[in-house]
Amino acid sequence: MSSHLLRSAAIIFRSSITFGNKRCVLNNRLMNSMPNLMVNRSVCTTSMVRKKKNVNPEEEVLVKSAKTERNKRIVKKRPKSTVWGVVDIYRGIDIQTLASSMNRSIEIVQQVLTYFPQVVDTQPNAKIDSIPLAKEIAAKCGYRTRITAPPDAEVKEEIDLDVYPRPPAPPKNLKPRPPVVTVMGHVDHGKTTLLDNLRGASVVESEAGGITQHIGAFTVDLENGESVTFLDTPGHAAFSSMRARGAHCTDIIVLVVAAEDGVMPQTKEVLNLAREGNVPLVVAINKIDAPGANIEAAKNGLLKAGVNLEGYGGDVQCVCISALHGTNLDHLSDAIVTQAALMDLKSEYTGLVEGVVIESKTDPRRGKLSTMIVTRGTLRKGSVLVAGTAYAKVRGLFDHNIEPINEVTPGVPVEITGWRELPAAGDLVLEVENEKHANTVIKYREHKALIHKAEDDLDAINEKREGHNKIYKERRQLTKKQKSQIIEKTYAPEDPTPKLNIIIKVDVHGSLEAILDVFNTYDCSEMCRLNIVHHGVGTVTDSDIELAKTFDAVIYGFSIRMQPSSEVVMREFNIIYRLFEDVIAEINNRLPEIDVDDVVGEAEVQQIFMINERNKKVPVMGCRCMKGNLKKNLQYKILRDDEIIYDGKLSSMRHMKNEVDTIKKGVDCGLQLADKTVEAEPGDKVICYTIKKERQEIDWNPGFHNKN
Template identity: 45%
Template structure:
């Protein structure tokens, strides 16, 4: 009886060699020992680690408890959690409280706790032992009676406003905005004695720039140079939100243009004061008053017309009246009493982000509060950095950046996006915590969006199912025929598609290109798919994606390594490099137009008049033949023919025979007579009928997509 019990579950340390014979009469001591060691080494190991409940009872009372079998593999699995009460355990194992109290006597014999149904068991090992005694397996689950806690917001947030005594004066941040080619960059070059405009591709600004200018008075002003091209709306909007004053540059010869109106709207939405610089006054025949009246029509009333907006006529090219413009800026800044707290945690905004082939990930940050120093840990959007290097727009390394200072930051683990808010945190651990929380929030938002799509597809599927079921019921005993073989159920998408991959030098340029591609609305003829985008040069990963999707790679102001070019050429993947955005868009339009299916057009070859109809014998039957003369162009044997009588079409088809002087020919030239026999032998021709010879040719269409510039 005790044979299986001892050899299966009784720990080896509880069996002395002197007591082997009293348990087993039919086996020797050595055979029992071998059997225990061979089959139940787990019990030996467990006994070496800790004494079992049976051993405790045996040593304390001298009585052996009832032998308990551990739960088998097929036993019921119940859920347990921390700090369970006796009543909770009884409910999960479906036993009464008395049964659990008896099990606790063996599981926690050495404890002095007097258990009752409301006693909380803090030791999770005791709970597990009770489950084993009751013959159940277990799994860890959350407490069902405890309300699910809402995830604590672990995101980084701006600090509370600083007290007035901590605020110090700061330089103004001025954003220069206006229409393309109105002289914004030339004006800034004149203020800081540089020649940035000579380095711009196509003569237009395609990046947002941030730099500091020291005025002759000793004051500093931070300028933001925004692109004026229609493609860079997001950059202009971002500059308007990060500035204190907007300098609206208007060319005196062009006046108010489309992007000028857009800049006025953005400045008003950001609640930023406007200062107008009427540029190009050195050109002959300009009318400054007319420009002011045009501005007044859009809500910008200058002081000369009785308003409160300063308007300074300047010539950036001749550097005329620049001192007056600087004085107006200084006066506007003094009136605004701009102040910020240079202490405390850093706050700012990402002006631009890029991936430099030499220095790696870097982002231009405009500090708005606090002082950014080397070693600071900052977070912005989906990226964070421990600041390693701070450089100015001129390339000089600095140790710190006070408020209103734009600096390029190196040390990013992940590159942020332009426009992201920059916040300083205590440590790298805190930065990782913020990134994890933001990632989880993005996943939840994506899941919510996917759920809406899934629900819409489920609703469509249910509607289709109910319609099919109603049709089946209406047919009665007749069954619906299958629509076709199962192989035809999965059909290949043959719709013309242009797949593109966009790589740019900075995040703002990629953003502008993506904004343009989103305006595409000719999907009925050719579908435009953006399969990948990013900042930095073309990589082997881009080549693999392009190969999978048969995509075209557009590289804007970035290069591709030689080995990548070789791999792309080997796989026949086009890499198109551009440094002017509208030329890139034109190429996309050309690629779309190439993929538009060809349509057939009629091309008139010639015309002929019917002179008389003849009946000729062919075999045993008579067929009509039209005696005709070619009046225009020529007639071809393999072309198509249309017969018109009194402006009515009576035949449209092919020829069966074309003869000239009883000889079969392939072409009849102008003013030649011929006999034409058509495939329709029942056709009756009359003198004066017009025969039109034509052919079908493939014609290409252009996309009607208009990106707005």
């Protein structure tokens, strides 16, 4: 009994330490609870505890603490470590720099390093490559750390990791190469026909119709033993891209001019490209046997365009040909060879390869392909090429007949397999030592492209900001009424409904009334709004054209003659129902496409099975395909009494116990819906469908019979 009381006393004394001034009250309660001990209340409780032999020493300590300290709480604090400051560290910092940052001598830091067995070299110029180790060293010296970039990081970023063409080769290393010729000209002037005839001259008769058309370049072997490389796909647009990139793979331009048309706008554009690229010309006046051919007129047009032809005081060769019948094609070939001889075309056959991409594509069987012309070096299998942000380790080389070849010399077109990504037409192709170097170049170019894009975006943002500031300053100078009108106009919701604005001009007023009456029957405004901006009698005037430009309107003329305009759309009709057929077609063209369900197959639910899946019972529909096919990856609808109870995907499609992708007509299968909570029933119809885009058409009937 007494031992229990003593333990209670110790607990109460603990409480007295916690509750401070309430200790006296707790002591009184303790004395009142011990009448049999014959203890005087004036006797100190500590003396009572000492007389007992079985007192726990820990309890005695607590009692002493409670009496001596009373209500004071003793809090022991750990001494704080001295922190002298913050130093900047980075990967690769040397010991001398770290000591200087901490304002410590190198000897002290070297002495600290003896506590780190992983540090072998303690010389002042030794590098610390581990950031955690540098932190521990600084902490031993009493410093906190802050990780920063190395001082020379900016210098490293400026290092140019790109690859560039080699310097010009010494003359002793140069050898003759075939000329590269691009045939250009205006549309329908016979450029394609000329190329087809030149192809036929380079192969045997039995293969004339079987030459591939997709390589973009081919080589012609002439009777005198010379070879000429012709480009058929670049055209003047690709030539411009190549010129802009500095890849002058085209040595000579054959300008085709039709004798019946003469110089046309695109002919002038080709002439400008030739002048800018400083590429010599050989003029081929085509269709000399066509009705209306005027060779002299064509030559005069060329002279006016600045082409100095031979025989007219110039040095540009001019050959009159018929590409359709093959007339004088041998003379054209001789002119090309002569021009190439005058240019003395040579290249280096050794060293790293350089070239230019003509075209690129993806073949379903051979993968990513590109056609290029080698301009320097000799290309072989295994070479690593870089073009733009794409690179390839050459796996195969093919000529224009898709025949494998072992090496390609300058001036010869070749088709390459092995590209990781497709290069762009006109990209400069450069060979590098290995794939590691190629990856470094690609990453560097992508990084530079991102920097340029960020700069362009910043310029665009600043430009928009200036525009907004200008508008803001203008609005601040407006009156309150004007501001409210602008705000109301600015925040007015836009109508997403398509619209067609038209202007009608007719010959007589009676015709105008009849046409307007028909337009009054238009009842499809919810699909496309039809607005008659202006109507009148007479010819189209300049004010009508300006009005059409303002409202983006189509001008319809009925029984009048209109002068064509390149600024607006103008259409004239003499039959009234033809006019409205065109209006309906124009409206239909402005309607957005809609999603339409295209049914692929239908099935019927025969039975519902419950299977265990992850300790849960899930339903599986036992079905039979009744129409078409069922495909797992398409959309599915479950119909019950013509009401859709589910529209979504399948999670499983099985035939017997095998997971399949397609079920044919008449075959049983098990279908599991992605939504396991849908409860299908026997007799439900399963629709397999896909969503396709379909053009809308209005159902407006102007009241005319369909006349063709």
